[in-house]
Amino acid sequence: MLEIRNLTKQYGDERAIDELSLSIDDGEFCTILGPSGSGKTTTLLSIAGHVTPTAGSIALEGTDLTDVPPEDRSLGIVFQQDALFEHMTARENVAYALGPHEGDWDRETRIDQFLSLVGMSDYADSYPEQLSGGQRRRIELARALVYEPDVLLLDEPLTGLDRQLRREMRAEISRIHEETNVTTVYVTHDQSEALTLSDRIAVLNEGACVAVGTPEALYEQPPNRFVTRFLGSVSTLPGTIVERSPLVVEWAGYRFELGAVDSEGVGDVPSVGDRFRLYCRPDAVRVEPSTGISVDGEVTDITHSGERSTVTIETTAGGQLRIATDGFPNVAVGETVTAGIDPDAVFGFAGDSRLCVSTASRAENATDG
């Protein structure tokens, strides 16, 4: 198990990592996800020992690594963009990595085995400059894995590859992880990479870890506003508080009951008449009236990605609603449509706690606010 405790890195006045704690199980694929400047790469370099933390500790299988130099940590690392040794062939790159390591293996056989693992047996004698972006990334993977590191660290390894290649390499990384079962820490700012690849995701914001969980849990039950916005797309529904305890919010003529608000840890205690944002994911909305919540609106935008499309409507109740559809939708920009929202998928936040809608019903008497 890789255990990061209260990791802090200070550069002058700036805190790149702020008391970050994270435990990663053996064989787990854990992604550190965050926007640029959130401290992801600094965290990775700290794990590898290339950055000395200001405070906190990193332990592997119970052994404190904090003062262990990088060469004694048994970690494999793949960097954003190329870090192949240009003066060595693909095979020499892998051989170099195996160099200082001893094991009950035949060196040449083992190098062949890992070149074949990444599908690069035919390019063993090519120099990096003769290889394509994807091929170079494969060699980097082989190089980082050949000496059986305890942990594989990947720092945005798909940066700089085109879309098609990214998809291909994503599948490759997944397959290689399954075959080697090496504990993997994957750093990215790309939420779809994180959602696809990970067993668990740690979301970083401004150097602090703001959420840890499975892709499914974080996507469907995001614990805070930041994760809600950063992971996947979301619609914001501008509601108004009509009752404080239990909290009831009204939007588009519906009353959303959100249960009791624990006043502990709530920064601003909401009061009646305050604005209150409700959220729902595009996949919880359909372009058709439903038994749930029906709202009218005008289609303002449609984006297609082939198998899926996103329709954006400007609701008459206020707020933009994003709707995911399978294939191409039957609506056009400018058209007025009725959308149906699954009420169970609507949620909101009071301070740091996430509130789910328990019941949603038509408001009998519209309040004046």
Add this chain to the structure above:
Amino acid sequence: MAGASVGQRRFQWRGGGLFVLLSVVLLAYLLFPFLAFLQWSRRSSILPALSEPAAADAIRHSLLTAPVATVLAAIFGVPLAYVLARHSFRGKRLVEALVVLPLVLPPVVAGAMLLTGIGQFTTVGSFFAARGLPLTSSLAGIVLAQLFVAAPFVVITARAGFASVDRRLEYASRSMGYSPVRTFLHVSVPLAGKMVLAGVVLTFARAIGEFGAVLMIANNPRTMPTQIWFEFQTGGPVATVPLAVALLAISLVVILLTQYAGRLSTA
């Protein structure tokens, strides 16, 4: 490579003619003295002149001292270049200024400064002289003078070379289990190799050609440049021709050899 083909494209852009013209003027000016000088060389017999004991000694002394000064500069200068490229520390600017200083000093001043530091009657100088290693009027002194004026070249050039090596390559090597020193030798030096080599060549060229500082430290034994000065004083420009041609030939061979070696190592 797309970049190379763009760089080597013939001058097709407007204004290209002006660039060619300006380049040709400088090249002509650089070439002219060589041609004039080689005119003279036809009138003197080079090989017999070089076999004169004084000339032969000067060649021998230069071929002994300049390589030693170059190797010393590389041994101490390449690590310094690496430290300057990779680390920031208090007083770094001062160190950087110190490295450049010998380049801007007139060689005579450099020589004078060296004499006040290691001259015969100084603490350091007398210490070594008492142990049979005089630092003035000796080959050791010549090496020291050459080292002083030539070492900055390898430091400055190699530093730029190391700065151009992506840090992540060194990180990768460390994580693979290589110590900092092994990473430096296996990754940093080969990747910065061309620049390091260029720095070494410049250092050698300066060391073998150094006159002022060497003359201040050692009027005897003579190196090729100091012997050339002696010949000039007694016989005028014509008398300098044999040794000057030899010096040119040696420098040219070294430059061509290192260029060839550089190409081999990156092939």
